[in-house]
Amino acid sequence: ASFTISLRTVDNVTVTIKPRSSVPLSCRIHVKNVARSELRIKPGSSTTFGFTCRTPEKYFIMEIEKKIDCVSGPCPFGDVHLYPPGLPRLNRTFIWDVKASMKAGLELKFTPWLKQIEPGETCPDSLSYNINSCIDKATVNIGTFCRNGSVSRVKLLGGAVMALHLPWDSPVNTSGFNIANRASIKRLCIIESILKEESSITLMSPNYPLGFPEDELMTWQFVVPSNMRASVFFHNYSLSNCERKEERVEYYIPGSPSNPEVFKLSDSQPANIAGSFNLSLQGCDQDAQNPGILRLLFQVVVQHPQVDENVTHLVDLSKEWNMTVTIHFEGWPIRTPLMSEPICLICKDPRNCDRALTLVSGAIYKISFLCKDLSRLRITAEKGISCVDLRWCQRKIYSLSVPKAITQLPIRLHKFIWKLLAPDLINIEITSPSLKLQQHVPEQRCNTSYSYSIVSATPETELNVGVFCHGGSIEKIQMRNNITISLKTFGKGFLNESNHQDLKMSFVPHIKDECTFTVSPDPKAKVYLQTPNWPYGLPPYVSISWYILVASKQVARVGFSKDRMGIVCETGRAYVNLKEETPGAEETVRREDELLPQPRNMYHNFWVNVSNCKPVERTQLTLQFQVTSADKQIDLGVIFAVVAGAGVLTAIGLTVCCVKKKKKKSQDPMVGVYNPNVNTQMPGKQGLFTKGRKNNESHVYAVIDDAMVYGHLLKESNGSVSPEVDVYRPFDGPVGSLPPSPPPFSFRKDIKCSSNTEDPLPLTDMDHDTYTFAHQKSGQSEDNGDTNEEKNGDTSTSLLEDKEQD
Numbered sequence: 001a002s003f004t005i006s007l008r009t010v011d012n013v014t015v016t017i018k019p020r021s022s023v024p025l026s027c028r029i030h031v032k033n034v035a036r037s038e039l040r041i042k043p044g045s046s047t048t049f050g051f052t053c054r055t056p057e058k059y060f061i062m063e064i065e066k067k068i069d070c071v072s073g074p075c076p077f078g079d080v081h082l083y084p085p086g087l088p089r090l091n092r093t094f095i096w097d098v099k100a101s102m103k104a105g106l107e108l109k110f111t112p113w114l115k116q117i118e119p120g121e122t123c124p125d126s127l128s129y130n131i132n133s134c135i136d137k138a139t140v141n142i143g144t145f146c147r148n149g150s151v152s153r154v155k156l157l158g159g160a161v162m163a164l165h166l167p168w169d170s171p172v173n174t175s176g177f178n179i180a181n182r183a184s185i186k187r188l189c190i191i192e193s194i195l196k197e198e199s200s201i202t203l204m205s206p207n208y209p210l211g212f213p214e215d216e217l218m219t220w221q222f223v224v225p226s227n228m229r230a231s232v233f234f235h236n237y238s239l240s241n242c243e244r245k246e247e248r249v250e251y252y253i254p255g256s257p258s259n260p261e262v263f264k265l266s267d268s269q270p271a272n273i274a275g276s277f278n279l280s281l282q283g284c285d286q287d288a289q290n291p292g293i294l295r296l297l298f299q300v301v302v303q304h305p306q307v308d309e310n311v312t313h314l315v316d317l318s319k320e321w322n323m324t325v326t327i328h329f330e331g332w333p334i335r336t337p338l339m340s341e342p343i344c345l346i347c348k349d350p351r352n353c354d355r356a357l358t359l360v361s362g363a364i365y366k367i368s369f370l371c372k373d374l375s376r377l378r379i380t381a382e383k384g385i386s387c388v389d390l391r392w393c394q395r396k397i398y399s400l401s402v403p404k405a406i407t408q409l410p411i412r413l414h415k416f417i418w419k420l421l422a423p424d425l426i427n428i429e430i431t432s433p434s435l436k437l438q439q440h441v442p443e444q445r446c447n448t449s450y451s452y453s454i455v456s457a458t459p460e461t462e463l464n465v466g467v468f469c470h471g472g473s474i475e476k477i478q479m480r481n482n483i484t485i486s487l488k489t490f491g492k493g494f495l496n497e498s499n500h501q502d503l504k505m506s507f508v509p510h511i512k513d514e515c516t517f518t519v520s521p522d523p524k525a526k527v528y529l530q531t532p533n534w535p536y537g538l539p540p541y542v543s544i545s546w547y548i549l550v551a552s553k554q555v556a557r558v559g560f561s562k563d564r565m566g567i568v569c570e571t572g573r574a575y576v577n578l579k580e581e582t583p584g585a586e587e588t589v590r591r592e593d594e595l596l597p598q599p600r601n602m603y604h605n606f607w608v609n610v611s612n613c614k615p616v617e618r619t620q621l622t623l624q625f626q627v628t629s630a631d632k633q634i635d636l637g638v639i640f641a642v643v644a645g646a647g648v649l650t651a652i653g654l655t656v657c658c659v660k661k662k663k664k665k666s667q668d669p670m671v672g673v674y675n676p677n678v679n680t681q682m683p684g685k686q687g688l689f690t691k692g693r694k695n696n697e698s699h700v701y702a703v704i705d706d707a708m709v710y711g712h713l714l715k716e717s718n719g720s721v722s723p724e725v726d727v728y729r730p731f732d733g734p735v736g737s738l739p740p741s742p743p744p745f746s747f748r749k750d751i752k753c754s755s756n757t758e759d760p761l762p763l764t765d766m767d768h769d770t771y772t773f774a775h776q777k778s779g780q781s782e783d784n785g786d787t788n789e790e791k792n793g794d795t796s797t798s799l800l801e802d803k804e805q806d
Contacts, residue, residue, distance in 0.1 A: 002050040003088050009044035013083060016040045016063045017049075017090070027053035029060070051088075057168040062092040070100040070159075070181075080175040089168045094175065096162040099134070105182035108154045108162065112176065113194065115149025116203050118297075123147070126167040129177075133189055133206070134159035140206050140213055142189055147176070150201050155182060155190040187217040187280075194223040195230070195302040200343065202235075204297045205281055211240065211293035212283050219280040224273075224302055229370070231271035231345060231353055232279065233299045239265060240292035242284035247294055252278040265296065271345055271353030272370060301343045303370070312366040316405050320361035323383040327367070327411060328356035330376050344371030378414035379406060385505065386421035393426070393507040400430075400485060401501040413489050418505070420483040425510045428483050430454070431476040434502050436520070438472025441624065444528045449494045452503065453486040454479075456515065456532075461539050465515055465532045470500075473527045475549075478508060478516040513543045513609070520549040521556065521629045530624040531610055537620020541572065543611040550605050554629050558608065559599030561624040565592045572613035574621060581605040592621075603632075 007013050017029060017039040028035035031049045041047045053059070066083070068076060075098070082094060100106055114129060122128075123146035131142040133156045145151060166172060193201060203220060205212045212218075224230050239247055250260040251270055254277070263269060283294055317323065327346045329337055337343070337355070347353035347368045359365050371377060381402070387393035402416050420428050440446040446469035454465040458481045465479065485503075521527045529546060531538050538544065550556045558578070565574055574592035579585055582604040588597050592613065612621045 002048055003086065004046065004048040005041050005084060005087070006046035007041055007043050007084060011066065011083060012043050012068075013064060013066045014040070014042055015084070015087075016065075017060055018063070020059050020061060023059040024053075027051065027056065027059045056088065057090050060090050062087065062090045063095060064092060065095040065097065068096060068098045068179075070098060070104070070106075075100070075179065075181060077179050077181055079178045082173060082175055091168045092166050094164040094166070096179075097159075098162070098179070099159045102135075102158045103184050104158075105185045106156045106158075106160050107180040107182045108156070108160070108177050109180060110152060110154075110177045112147050113149050114145035114147060114151040115201070116143045116145050116151060118202075118204065119144065119209065125170070126165075127170060127172060128165045130163040130165070131156075132161040132163075133157065134161060135188070135213070138213070140188065142191075142206050143204060143208070150193045150195055150199065151191060152194050153190075153192040155185050155192075157185055157188060187219060188213065190219045190221060192221045192223065193300070195228070195300070196225065198228075198303045198342075200299060200301045202297065202299050205295050208295050208297060210295070211291070212281065212295060214240075214283055214286045214291070215245070216283045217280060219278055221278050222276060222300060224276050226275040227305070228275070228302050229305050230273045230275075230277065231301045231303075231343070231370075232269040232273075233301070233355065234265060234269055234296065235299060236295075236297040237265045238293050238295050240284065240294040241287040241290050243287050245282075245284035247284050248282050249296075250280045250282065252280075268352055268354055269298075270351050272347065272350055303343060306370050306372065310368070312368050313409055315359055315365040315367060315409070317359060317361045317403075318364050320383075320403060320405075322385070323361040323381065325359040325379060325381045325406060326356060327359075327377060327379055327409075330378050332356055332378070332380075342372060342376075344369070344373070344376050346370075346377070374410055375412070377411045379409065379411050380415050380417075381406060381413075382417040382419065384419045384421065387426055387507045388423065390426050390507060390509070394509075396506065398505045399501075400487075400503040400505050402487065412492065413487075413494060415489075416487040418483075418485045418487075420485065420505060422482060422507060427478060427480050427508050427511050429476055429478045429506050429508045430483075430485070431504045431506075432470065432474070432502055433504065435470035435500070436472050437468040437470065437474040437477070439474065439529060440467040440469060441528045441530050441534075443626075444526075449491055449497050450487055450489045453488065455484045455486075456481045457484065458482070463514060463532050463539060463542065464534075464536075466530070466534065470502075473519050473521045473525065474517055475520050476518045478511050478518075480511060480514055513545045516545045516547065518547045518549070519627065521627050523551070523554060523629055523631070525629055527627045528624065529627070531622055533622075535620075535622055537567075537615070537622050538610070538612040540612060540614040543609065545610075546608040548602070548606050548608065548627055550602055550629070553632055555632050556602045556606070557599055557628045557630070558602060558606070559626060560596045561626070563595055565596065565621055565623065567592050567613075567615040567619040567621050569613035570616045574613040574615075575609070575611045576623070577607065577609040577611075579607050581607065 005015055007015065019037050023037065028037060028051070029039045029049055030036075030052055031039065031047065035052065039047070039049055051060075064083075064087070080096060098106060108131065110129075117123065117128075121144075125147065127147060129145045131145070131154055133140045133142055135158055139161065142154060142156070162177070164175060188206065191203070193203070195201070206218065207213070222230060247265065249263050249265060249269070251263070252260050253270070253273055254275060260280075261270065281296060286292065315325070317325065326332075329344055331337075333356070343355065345353040345355060346357035347370060348357060348365060350368075353370060357367065359367075369377070385398055400418050402413060406413060406416075422428050437452070438444065438446060440451060446467065448469040448471065451467050451469045453467050454477070456463040456465055456479045463481075465477065468474070485505075515532060517529070519527060519529065531544055533539065548556060548558070560576075565576070567574060569592055576590045576596060577587060578597055578600075579587040580602055585604070590596055608625065610621070610623055615621060
């Protein structure tokens with residue numbers, strides 16, 4: 001097909017057809033049997049041409065430039081038409097280059113209204129406008145716009161270059177704007193935006209993202225219904241280096257007593273503005289050597305006034321210290337809300353509102369919300385606790401609970417972070433006295449409305465201790481280094497459970513391991529425990545311990561979830577240690593190249609320790625074990641043996657008593673006589689007694705019948721003289737390095753059991769001189785003695801006397 005373009009001189013229009021970046025030789029412009037790669041048609045000429053390919057729109061573009069001189073002649077004000085007609089279907093750009101006096105102003109009025117886009121963005125219909133202002137010989141890019149927005153007019157000082165980009169298949173046949181003459185606006189430009197309903201728009205300073213012209217002024221006019229509320233947010237800005245003046249923004253708000261209101265670009269901008277207002281950007285005189293860049297990208301949000309905008313909430317942080325509270329939209333600060341999303345604002349006063357508001361401790365705030373749906377807001381708080389001198393810190397227990405000033409707000413708590421800072425040789429202990437903690441593991445997941453994430457950190461390493469919730473068996477966790485505890489909520493249930501928080505923190509002296517858990521399993525409960533940093537493995541050379549408490553009537557069974565540690569050490573050794581806390585208990589130790597201990601029963605408190613080496617690449621030390629508590633099982637065979645033994649002892653006791661009473665009636669008093677043939681050495685550790693009197697058995701006495709020895713003297717006195725005997729008295733004076741020998745059994749008549757059932761003292765490994773005495777009075781004394789023995793329940797006799805009776 002061939003095309004003919006005829007241009008009138010008076011229209012001052014030039015048409016240029018240019019090739020794209022790469023054009024095949026088979027596609028050329030054919031003019032009078034001559035193939036060309038480019039064609040230029042000047043004013044007052046007519047040209048007929050064609051293309052040597054079927055799809056020229058892929059390889060050629062067209063520019064139609066019209067020059068308008070408003071300085072030397074009248075301006076063609078009114079609607080701007082697309083001229084000339086009958087152009088080939090190529091991607092085309094219409095350019096209007098308007099020259100005007102600096103004392104006059106040009107107004108571009110658009111139908112439909114426009115929407116500004118960032119450089120690099122494209123319009124949905126691929127139709128876009130680009131507006132440039134000409135100041136002297138400099139050109140300033142006012143911006144790039146799409147159709148169907150809120151920008152209704154753009155007023156420019158001096159000349160302007162207006163460009164309309166149309167795709168080759170666009171059906172648009174009108175320019176969509178007109179030009180009007182206005183008086184000087186005394187600034188670079190004025191952009192008018194009409195916001196009739198709830199909406200959000202984004203606007204940029206001229207030349208964005210490059211610098212705003214030096215010492216220039218521009219204004220945005222926002223037309224807003226009086227029953228609507230507008231808020232301004234600066235999302236991206238930078239400042240230049242000023243020699244004179246100061247870069248600033250000024251607001252003109254009808255009805256405000258302080259017009260214009262001046263703000264720095266770094267300030268929170270006005271919000272909740274009722275009706276229309278103007279916003280101006282003022283530059284400064286820049287440093288010639290290092291000018292810097294002044295640029296601004298901002299958002300204006302218009303919405304209906306909220307029902308509860310006058311409802312204030314008191315947030316009392318006056319008694320808190322080192323704490324910040326941020327109320328923000330969901331996903332802050334990582335996610336930026338879409339412009340189309342309904343906006344939620346938090347206000348410290350009617351005009352100071354923002355999407356995120358940070359409150360600091362030591363003050364009282366009255367806040368309100370401009371938000372239809374408060375469920376889209378969240379609270380993130382952070383509190384720091386530090387210790388410098390352990391003498392003062394160690395006496396105090398800190399409560400790690402969310403203050404009521406936060407829980408009483410109608411906003412869901414997202415996260416509360418405690419940063420615990422401890423100097424060297426001071427560690428941190430976390431306890432949950434009443435609720436205890438449960439470690440979140442795949443086999444035993446937390447199903448509460450909130451959980452705690454605990455991280456121990458140093459400048460070199462970070463140890464993720466784990467995720468915990470209430471309702472478990474962990475009584476306390478002791479950790480070295482600085483600790484970060486993050487309380488994270490799930491759902492709305494935290495508001496109901498917030499009154500039951502009991503997490504406590506204290507500073508304690510230095511501990512050996514990186515982390516030590518104290519676990520008190522509930523009866524008949526199964527507790528799952530796993531090493532920190534799961535599933536990425538313990539850091540090299542880190543040691544973790546668990547101290548498991550076992551109740552007196554309970555037995556705990558401990559077992560690992562796998563047979564081996566599953567690592568290979570590059571440097572050092574990895575160990576797993578198990579040991580009961582009881583005298584003489586053996587310690588079970590396994591290296592990384594050995595099988596882990598088999599499940600076993602523990603009858604006393606015990607330790608589990610895991611120490612890492614430096615594993616080779618792609619191997620990580622991750623261990624999990626479980627502890628199950630149960631009641632101790634009593635062996636019936638032991639019960640029968642005890643009952644039988646008690647019966648035998650009872651029968652022997654009765655027999656001894658009968659024989660003793662019978663012999664007492666038939667014998668005279670007995671006195672102690674030395675017997676060198678009997679050994680009464682007290683039982684002990686025989687291997688330690690290498691020397692002593694047991695070798696010659698001196699100072700050992702046996703009880704014999706005194707009538708056989710002194711009978712002739714008794715017969716001479718006709719029985720009127722009683723033998724004089726000694727009575728043993730316990731020693732009440734000071735005790736030396738060697739304890740006194742215990743009194744004979746037959747004289748322990750008035751000893752009563754103490755209410756304090758203390759363990760007996762262990763036998764000392766020494767030589768003891770052991771003596772045994774027995775004494776029995778005759779006549780009336782015998783009867784009285786028997787009576788006292790029966791009353792006191794003491795039927796003890798000397799061991800040698802029992803042997804003699806037998």
